[in-house]
Amino acid sequence: MLCLTDVRKSFGKTVAVDGLSLEVRRGEVMGLLGPNGAGKTTTIGMAVGLLHPDSGSVTLGSTDNGGAGKVGTPADPAMRTMVGVAPQEVALYDEMSARENLVLFSRLHGLTGAEARARTTELLTEVGLSDRAHHKVHGFSGGMKRRLNLACALVAHPKLVLLDEPTAGVDPQSRHAIFDIVAKLKADGVTVLFSTHYMEEASRLCDRVAIVDHGRLLALGTVEELIEAHGGPSIVAIRREGEEAETRIETSTPLDEVSSAMGESGASIAELRIEKPDLEAVFLHLTGKEHRD
Amino acid sequence: MSGVRVILVLAWKDLRLLLRDKAAFFFTAIFPLVFGVLFGAVFSGAAGGDGPQSLGVAIADLDRTEDSRALLDTFIADSRLDATNVIDAHEARELVRKGSAEAFIVIPAGFADAARMPFGGTPMRLEIGSGPSGRATRGLLTGIATQKLYQHLQSGMVDPERATDMLQEARRAMAVAEGVDAPQRLALQGLLTAAERAIVDMPADDAADDANAGGFNVVTIEQTEVTGDDAGDTPEALTISAFAITFPQAILWAVMGCAAGFGVSLVTERTGGTMTRLRVAPIGRWHIVLGKACACLITTLVVSSVLLLLAWIAFGVRPVAPFMLVLAVLAVALCFVGIMMLLAVVGTTEAAASGIGWACLLTLAMIGGGAIPLAFMPAWLRDIGHISPVKWGITAIEGGLWRGLSPAEMMLPIGVLLGMGTLSFTIGAVVFARRETR
Numbered sequence: 001m002l003c004l005t006d007v008r009k010s011f012g013k014t015v016a017v018d019g020l021s022l023e024v025r026r027g028e029v030m031g032l033l034g035p036n037g038a039g040k041t042t043t044i045g046m047a048v049g050l051l052h053p054d055s056g057s058v059t060l061g062s063t064d065n066g067g068a069g070k071v072g073t074p075a076d077p078a079m080r081t082m083v084g085v086a087p088q089e090v091a092l093y094d095e096m097s098a099r100e101n102l103v104l105f106s107r108l109h110g111l112t113g114a115e116a117r118a119r120t121t122e123l124l125t126e127v128g129l130s131d132r133a134h135h136k137v138h139g140f141s142g143g144m145k146r147r148l149n150l151a152c153a154l155v156a157h158p159k160l161v162l163l164d165e166p167t168a169g170v171d172p173q174s175r176h177a178i179f180d181i182v183a184k185l186k187a188d189g190v191t192v193l194f195s196t197h198y199m200e201e202a203s204r205l206c207d208r209v210a211i212v213d214h215g216r217l218l219a220l221g222t223v224e225e226l227i228e229a230h231g232g233p234s235i236v237a238i239r240r241e242g243e244e245a246e247t248r249i250e251t252s253t254p255l256d257e258v259s260s261a262m263g264e265s266g267a268s269i270a271e272l273r274i275e276k277p278d279l280e281a282v283f284l285h286l287t288g289k290e291h292r293d
Numbered sequence: 294m295s296g297v298r299v300i301l302v303l304a305w306k307d308l309r310l311l312l313r314d315k316a317a318f319f320f321t322a323i324f325p326l327v328f329g330v331l332f333g334a335v336f337s338g339a340a341g342g343d344g345p346q347s348l349g350v351a352i353a354d355l356d357r358t359e360d361s362r363a364l365l366d367t368f369i370a371d372s373r374l375d376a377t378n379v380i381d382a383h384e385a386r387e388l389v390r391k392g393s394a395e396a397f398i399v400i401p402a403g404f405a406d407a408a409r410m411p412f413g414g415t416p417m418r419l420e421i422g423s424g425p426s427g428r429a430t431r432g433l434l435t436g437i438a439t440q441k442l443y444q445h446l447q448s449g450m451v452d453p454e455r456a457t458d459m460l461q462e463a464r465r466a467m468a469v470a471e472g473v474d475a476p477q478r479l480a481l482q483g484l485l486t487a488a489e490r491a492i493v494d495m496p497a498d499d500a501a502d503d504a505n506a507g508g509f510n511v512v513t514i515e516q517t518e519v520t521g522d523d524a525g526d527t528p529e530a531l532t533i534s535a536f537a538i539t540f541p542q543a544i545l546w547a548v549m550g551c552a553a554g555f556g557v558s559l560v561t562e563r564t565g566g567t568m569t570r571l572r573v574a575p576i577g578r579w580h581i582v583l584g585k586a587c588a589c590l591i592t593t594l595v596v597s598s599v600l601l602l603l604a605w606i607a608f609g610v611r612p613v614a615p616f617m618l619v620l621a622v623l624a625v626a627l628c629f630v631g632i633m634m635l636l637a638v639v640g641t642t643e644a645a646a647s648g649i650g651w652a653c654l655l656t657l658a659m660i661g662g663g664a665i666p667l668a669f670m671p672a673w674l675r676d677i678g679h680i681s682p683v684k685w686g687i688t689a690i691e692g693g694l695w696r697g698l699s700p701a702e703m704m705l706p707i708g709v710l711l712g713m714g715t716l717s718f719t720i721g722a723v724v725f726a727r728r729e730t731r
């Protein structure tokens with residue numbers, strides 16, 4: 001659906017994306033996970049034609065299992081009709097109402113006036129802004145703006161949706177509303193690529209996760225695969241009766257470790273825990289622990 | 294969706310945003326209106342004011358005698374005037390009509406004869422004309438001309454030979470005059486004899502006043518108003534005419550407001566992120582530019598039309614060449630759409646774009662006669678004004694509104710406007726496209 005092949009992009013001396021190759025398959029939800037400055041926004045920018053890669057190629061569309069069959073670059077407006085984008089910075093006309101924004105972008109995506117109005121009503125309900133439809137955007141909270149920003153990406157029923165940090169700086173309610181929308185897109189068979197640095201949302205929503213840093217792809221796979229490959233050992237933590245401190249055992253086979261511990265001194269165990277590595281462990285393992293901003 | 298529809302959708306969005314942006318709306322609609330009405334009223338009322346520092350006058354000497362030449366020289370020497378000697382009355386009128394001169398003076402044939410026979414019954418005649426705004430100008434010029442005529446008369450009289458000639462001619466004229474009875478004749482003879490003795494010592498400054506006070510009508514100055522259709526100058530036409538000057542200026546202010554407003558709004562699209570959305574929409578980049586240009590064009594045309602209609606309905610400024618006026622307004626609008634595009638790329642933040650934009654526009658307005666009419670400016674400043682689209686815009690609109698310039702004469706201002714517009718638009722669009730392609 002989206003194929004980046006060895007793309008590079010520099011801004012002056014800063015290399016933002018450094019030979020990245022990535023394929024987002026039709027119908028999958030892929031998370032683009034990386035610390036600040038990793039090159040996520042630049043990657044998405046190139047994917048939709050906002051930025052020209054210095055080298056490498058970007059292809060939109062797919063020919064696999066009976067897909068639409070159209071393939072092209074994002075520079076072609078016709079190819080962009082099937083793409084919806086929610087930029088990282090909220091991009092809305094502040095002096096226009098939620099409804100007017102949606103109608104405008106619907107029209108620009110080729111909907112007729114009537115279609116645009118119908119679709120707008122639908123989307124306003126979907127993102128929970130129906131009661132604020134006629135309010136100007138500049139009075140909206142961060143979460144409301146984010147939801148509207150997302151809705152604007154969906155006006156033309158896109159086949160591919162790119163969301164750049166869709167949940168940055170929003171309250172938990174809005175965040176869950178946004179999760180629900182992504183889940184619904186997935187259920188509808190829409191291909192989604194979204195960037196984030198929240199592990200939770202990546203592991204909850206994504207079929208596959210791409211971890212990037214310094215403009216390079218560090219790892220790609222399902223959450224399980226990534227943990228398997230990069231999560232490091234599990235930890236079995238045991239505290240025996242009468243002991244203050246717990247014993248921590250690093251192991252790749254935690255169950256074996258547990259059964260042997262039970263066999264040894266089953267009666268005296270006060271507490272037993274298995275700490276499995278998670279996506280965060282993978283992330284920190286791959287990208288290091290130093291600060292990025 | 295077709296390209297035109299995309300452009301109209303974008304333009305409609307911009308028009309709506311304009312109506313909601315109080316500052317932009319003020320500069321495109323309210324301020325120009327206030328300018329046109331207020332200054333129109335001020336200039337109308339200031340007919341007796343100080344007038345210009347140096348008035349551009351075209352002088353045609355049809356008499357071509359020593360006397361007329363001498364009078365001409367005194368006009369040329371007068372520091373209050375910036376006099377140009379022209380061949381005939383037609384050329385003089387043309388210069389005024391095209392705005393190269395503010396007023397004209399025609400010294401008609403037969404001037405010398407009248408000058409040599411001040412009491413011979415034929416008064417010295419001068420014709421003075423100016424544009425419809427020129428009531429004050431004509432008043433001023435009439436004053437200056439009257440003074441010069443009497444000085445001329447007096448210079449003749451202080452020349453003993455000519456003074457004697459004059460008086461002898463007067464006697465001869467009286468001798469043959471019909472309908473003059475004996476007592477009258479005697480009285481006049483006495484007067485002339487007294488004049489022969491006294492006139493030589495007449496102090497120069499009193500000459501004009503005394504002559505005016507007396508019953509003799511030795512000087513006639515005819516005033517004409519130069520308009521496109523050379524219609525007569527009714528008193529009404531004179532009292533409204535200042536609006537014919539201030540409304541073209543007002544249109545230029547409105548158009549500048551549009552250019553600045555929409556130029557900055559293009560910057561706002563970039564800083565506010567909406568440009569990103571427009572760019573990822575399935576539309577071409579030139580749609581975005583043309584959408585903005587279209588909104589700017591529509592706004593300038595609407596505001597200009599409203600101002601012109603108001604000038605006509607409320608202040609009686611009736612266009613003398615409506616078709617030319619339409620062309621002029623269109624050219625001005627297109628020119629400033631180009632300038633809008635240039636303003637859109639002069640700064641990368643709204644504050645910078647707006648600040649730099651208005652600084653440039655205000656300068657162009659000042660040197661182009663947008664604030665102070667060109668006529669009231671020093672010559673060197675008027676020359677610099679050629680680089681200002683405001684000057685060409687005012688010239689073009691005045692050309693259709695009251696100067697009644699012919700299509701050939703309109704070619705220059707309209708051509709310059711379109712040229713400047715095209716150049717600005719091209720530069721702006723190229724820079725814009727380059728910035729958006731990274």
Ligand SMILES: Nc1ncnc2c1ncn2[C@@H]1O[C@H](COP(=O)(O)OP(=O)(O)O)[C@@H](O)[C@H]1O
Binds near residue numbers: 015016040043
């Ligand atoms: N327009 C730009 N001009 C200069 N540098 C940029 C620009 N956009 C991004 N960068 C730099 O490129 C790198 C990657 O940025 P970005 O793609 O925004 O990262 P992310 O979205 O992952 O935080 C950063 O070092 C950033 O400073």
Ligand SMILES: [Mg+2]
Binds near residue numbers: 040041042088164
């Ligand atoms: Mg980013």
